[in-house]
Amino acid sequence: MTADSSRHGSGPSTAERSSAGRPVADVADVPPHSAEFLATVAARELAGRHRVFAGVGLPTLAVDLAKRTVNPGVELVYESGVVGAHPEAMAEGIADSVLVSGSEAMLSMDALFGYVLQGGYVDVGFLGAAQVDRVGNINTSVIGDWRRPEVRLPGSGGASDIMASAREIVVVLRRHDPHALPADVDFCTSPSPVRARRQEGFHQPEGAGVTTVITPLGILRRPDRYGELELAAVHPGVTVAEAAENTGWDLRVRADVAETPRPRAEDVRLLREEIDTVRLYLR
């Protein structure tokens, strides 16, 4: 499963103490580190995309919101084999029965990973991560040494398969600090094309790797297949300096760095009143 594996500490992070439960009177009370804010930013990334491979957690909220706002035709694909999901309720995981009932196709895992994913049908792979580094390598395996790690993370699941073959990867991080965004990952579960290229003589994967990282502070983007992550936007109230200081490498800032537009009241209302009514991800 391509779980939202960003929480590798114990106890809730600041990002988890969100504004859920309050009325949507003023969207200014939706802070940039909240699930509502991040999901809305992530949803916007799906505008114009045909097919999205969605993981658990924030990606679930984001694809649902995108389908109700910027991209009603987006096709939701899950590693469990579901293609063209039309869930009647919010999915609690990528193998939830609500994703299956009423879906357009329920494929074998071989067809899903082999035909759909390796076959190049996935436009955006939506992943969580514990760490993303400068060139977009992802770590979802361990913090510390693999033999006896400080934290045993969930591992690859489908992530390294998705990284190799989805056209591009969007990552949502629940924290923005040098641990989550180091210069180099502790362990590379899912490699950037930059790292894949170093393995000379190997058939190179088709995927462009991580193109976008959405964090509680801003949006990082890689300009091309072999480039490095740059600061493309900061969230309202966040300074460029703040984003740079909290990144584990000397973060390049785009000349056209922008401020992320706030969620609309309707986005927040949909998330709270129609999508995550049980407050599974909005806490």
Added chain:
Amino acid sequence: MTADSSRHGSGPSTAERSSAGRPVADVADVPPHSAEFLATVAARELAGRHRVFAGVGLPTLAVDLAKRTVNPGVELVYESGVVGAHPEAMAEGIADSVLVSGSEAMLSMDALFGYVLQGGYVDVGFLGAAQVDRVGNINTSVIGDWRRPEVRLPGSGGASDIMASAREIVVVLRRHDPHALPADVDFCTSPSPVRARRQEGFHQPEGAGVTTVITPLGILRRPDRYGELELAAVHPGVTVAEAAENTGWDLRVRADVAETPRPRAEDVRLLREEIDTVRLYLR
């Protein structure tokens, strides 16, 4: 398709001018080269076998007869993906709809060839052939040179896959002469383990290869995986010398060479009145 591809000439062979249509008053009027005789002999080979991969033609008759006589529990598997067929009428081919309706499983071709066949679940593969040679190599591809053959035969179909992985292969030939039973095949479509072993360094297939060849004159058997075909039985009215003379190599005769028991009247009745009522294979 593992067709009965033994007829590579034009026009019916002597074997095809069978006794079909006559009453089953006296089974002595069922000659050894007839479809009734050959199918009955072939059916007896299935006694005690669990799972049979059946091709088109005489194998169809033989498996049906076996199921009604010596082996009611035999499981019929077809390369089209049918597992556990219970046809309500005689199948005209391995992709006939009657094999599908009421079957126990309709697998993908990948599951059929990969899981069932390569996985070692097939006890007997039932094949036709234009040529079988001394060590049990099968030719179903061409007579003459492949680039511009005298006769273009049907080719492998599933035969070379079946040869590699079925525990053993039973071949039914509609003619017994040095063309059909040469010392060496013109072209080896489906190799004996004897030939496979010569390809040093290759992962050797599990199948024992051709163990039994049923012809209009008798039954040939290979004593072991790397042995050669020997005369194990002659049909009523056929001499050992006649069988040997019509074989393309110096045919070894088993010390215990026997006379093939005739079909019972019930076998012939079943074939004519219940199995091939439309006289598709019984001509």
Added chain:
Amino acid sequence: MTGSKVTTLTEAVAAHVRDGMTVALEGFGHLIPFAAGHEIIRQRRRDLTMCRMTPDILTDQLLVAGCVSRLVASFFASGSAGSLYEIRRRVEQHDPAPLETEEYSHYGMYCRYEAGAKRLPFQPLLSYVGSDLPALNPRIRSVESPYGEGRVYVVPPLNPDVTIVHAQRADASGNTQLWGITGAQAPAAYAASAVIVTVEEIVAPEVVRADPNRTLIPAHAVDAVVEVPGGAHPSYAQGCYDRDSAFYREWTPISRDREAALAWIDEWIHGTADHAGYLAKLGQQRWDGLRVAPAPSGSVSYGRRKE
């Protein structure tokens, strides 16, 4: 879910099948896309590389009509009904011209589609050790197992320019459901650059979505959907109509005589405007003889979460 891809067979073939292309028309004895093949003949396509595990009568007809210059296949006869004489004439006598063939076993051919669909550089299989097939087909190669069990044969991907399949039903966006023998249709579709699906019936999305496990080719892999009832004749569609075995027997003498075969193509394909015309010419009585009695699968439940 995408928009409607429903079109006519004339338009679908015109849009997606061009001279010189590699075209897969799959269907293993069942659901053979005859109507689409006939439309290729009507539109007089030339120089096609035809991919079919079991060429069947359809390939014999496309050859007679002059559409095909190359054949990639794993069986060169017609099931129970014997030789395909146009193929034999081309191969044995080079009459009227030689036919380039590329030959595999069934599983070898299937694995080529699998590798094509999965964008794998090769797919291993257990066949061919000791066979003459690799010697005449340089595309069958071998690889040493890195786990020490010796060499194993492999086949390369097969990626058709266009794959055409026939199925029992699809919705307008192309979610395609088939049952009975499912052949190489799904990997052949995923391996191709473009996919045309002809179906017995275009159904509402709700029908498809009530039983998603039956969808073997999702809409995202499909470019054109065409409703062509009877589109598999003389092969069959499980549950809809049976194989026209008489037709298969009748083809043998036609195929044996090139002039007769050409005349058949002229009369039955060029002489009819489309598949509806072909079926009308075939006649209602013959069609009635192919009907099958119902045999319901029964219904299972997928369940809905209660509020």
Added chain:
Amino acid sequence: MTGSKVTTLTEAVAAHVRDGMTVALEGFGHLIPFAAGHEIIRQRRRDLTMCRMTPDILTDQLLVAGCVSRLVASFFASGSAGSLYEIRRRVEQHDPAPLETEEYSHYGMYCRYEAGAKRLPFQPLLSYVGSDLPALNPRIRSVESPYGEGRVYVVPPLNPDVTIVHAQRADASGNTQLWGITGAQAPAAYAASAVIVTVEEIVAPEVVRADPNRTLIPAHAVDAVVEVPGGAHPSYAQGCYDRDSAFYREWTPISRDREAALAWIDEWIHGTADHAGYLAKLGQQRWDGLRVAPAPSGSVSYGRRKE
């Protein structure tokens, strides 16, 4: 068709699961064979190598109970519900003992079962180029494509001693039908030396044979068939009952405290005679809350040839 293989779970586990074996319990979020796993705990099997793409709570429980010494998997958490703390304690603190793990991506693990089922020496896939995974797992190797596209990673076959799966239904001889998410069940079954199938319902052969395309594991691959209604709890069976999400949330604090987890095993597994006892302890009210409303697939026809 073979004879009846119907037995009890107690007998099936006693007959087929022995200490030190490699055991696959598959089911991808759906149809997880919890009842069978609990029976393994009851019978106090030791030193098992556990194979599961997604270990899930079931593996955490088997670890707590001391049954497992080695884990082959592709995900080490519990879907949406967070960490599996027994796994983490074993790996991070070697408490109470280290746990040997062998790690793949999902598709790598799936391909291992595929290669196992197909007796292939290896299966290529497009993953791992540039990843650290091959460095820590020497079973992930690479092969040079003989078609010139460079090297590709491969995984070796995985052949469990026994595979256990849960399904919606089977007949007494073991023809097994499942729908919804079908996971790695079919290849994991074919890859194994012995196969136990637990089902929500044993049905008449006619039910299975009315819809043969739904049979994913035919009788010939099955050694024991056991009717265990609710056998996937707290996971779910599509169309029968839903996932007990509350249980998944409740497991997190239990799993975090080793003593609590041991107490849970004692109370719920050793404290119940079998799965019926476990369900009785769970209570009808909780079960009623997991019921789903019907959502029929609809019926298709397979057809019967007319006389």
